[in-house]
Amino acid sequence: MEDIIKVEGVAKGYGKHQVLQNLDIAIKKGECFTLLGPSGCGKTVLIRLIAGHEVPDAGKIIIDETVVADSETGEYIPPERRGLGIVFQDYAVWPHMTVFENIAYPLKMEKRPKEEINELVMKMIEVVGMKGLDKRLPSELSGGQQQRVALARALVADPSVMLLDEPLSNLDANLREEMRFEIKALQRKFGITVLFVTHDQEVALAISDRLAIMDAKGKIRQIGNPYEIFEKPADLFVFKFMGIANFVHATEKNGKFYVGNGNQEIPWEGPKGNAAKWVAGFRPSDVEIHREGPGLKGIIHRANFLGATMDYAIDVDDQSLRTEIETHTAINNNLMFKEGEECYITFKALHWFDAEQLKEVEE
Structure with a gap:
């Protein structure tokens, strides 16, 4: 499979605190790739760099063969032009909008025809198991239902890549288990590339095609499939971190x-x-x-x-x-x-x- 995201020699720091340094990652088209590491290791910083919400101090980021950020040339493509769907841990659904309006939002920003918006949104509502709830406000939904709305909103515009930043951390244990399988099912159904960020080893093993294990200093210790990471750890850090x-x-x-x-x-x-x-x-x-x-x-x-x-x-x-x-x-x-x-x-x-x-x- 060809690479859809390439992170080449990326560095990012804030003042004297260096979060990422000379980082290289290649994510293949159609895979679920997980960044797994302890809190504060730079996972969210990296996903924000890929999304375009941060600019790298050094290095280059390429999405679908397009350079979206290059520290040497100053090349920078804003988030809305990167063709990405994004879901954060706090859901970020608009409280004053109904389920339908929340999911329709990115399509309205693209000025899609009203009939097309209606068809795509209702189809997506059914896909994520929210049929009949299109007129409800977020305050009338459970945490799991709000997360489904966020996923549907990210998927509805058919993005090339989905970025999921700790999307299950605010859910209880039963909902976390349910949603991790739903995310994997959606990824397979749409054949979409997913970049998933988490500190939860169990979730990462359950949904990932490949994982990158990061340590507290933002260094990647090992990249591999779940079996390789768990059964053939590259070093003691990986072994100890995985359970x-x-x-x-x-x-x-x-x-x-x-x-x-x-x-x-x-x-x-x-x-x-x-x-x-x-x-x-x-x-x-x-x-x-x-x-x-x-x-x-x-x-x-x-x-x-x-x-x-x-x-x-x-x-x-x-x-x-x-x-x-x-x-x-x-x-x-x-x-x-x-x-x-x-x-x-x-x-x-x-x-x-x-x-x-x-x-x-x-x-």
Whole structure:
């Protein structure tokens, strides 16, 4: 697929605070591409640069083979001429306009014929599940319905790209889950390119074709599809950012690895070299818990019933880790542990990282 958005060597700062520096991203036509990172990492700044609400200090932005911003030549195309649909986290629907009027607004700005506006708006209202609500004001709608209006307004003019800046953050958990699937369905239905900004890992994994993971300094740590990001993290930052992470330090004695400073041999084949330089990383779902060996012997430090799952914190010698197990599986297999009980653990998968990286991430 060809690239529809290219960000080349872009930098942006405010006073002495440098938000983005020498940033490169290429987004393919028809994909859902997500910028994922902690709050304050520059995700929204980047989307505003692409939208045209900010001007880069350095670098170039190209949309659909047209240079829309170039710091060297001074080239700048305003937002309304970039052919983009934009949805922000606060919906930004006009409170004094009905559902119909809100969605029709961009078409009226383009001076489309009245009959065409009516046909396109009513079609879009049906697409987003708002049929029969066209005469309602935003104050008469739920948060999810207002977000659907914002999406419909962004889609109605058939933009080349949709920019979605934290569009689900103001919704409750159930609505967030519902809307993330609706956004993906709309993207597939219209074959549109979506640039999605979020700090929510679960949403990003659910809707993205590819993701770019950004760190707190605005640097891109990895770009890949959801599987690559989750299962093949480029570094410890990506691994830790993408969900609950366990880290166990190892000690090497006579060519064998041991847990922390304890005496239990780790049944893993670790990386070559000094074990003190390495830390093993794994998810709670990578840990299997048993009543009897083989495996590492541990003590249940904390047992939490979370409804569908049991969450355990386990002490193994001087190291601590978390695991989770489906409640029904735990009940059926006599794995409902109490605090203070002994257990044995084995591992499905793990990653080895430089221990120095862990210090950097935790600082």
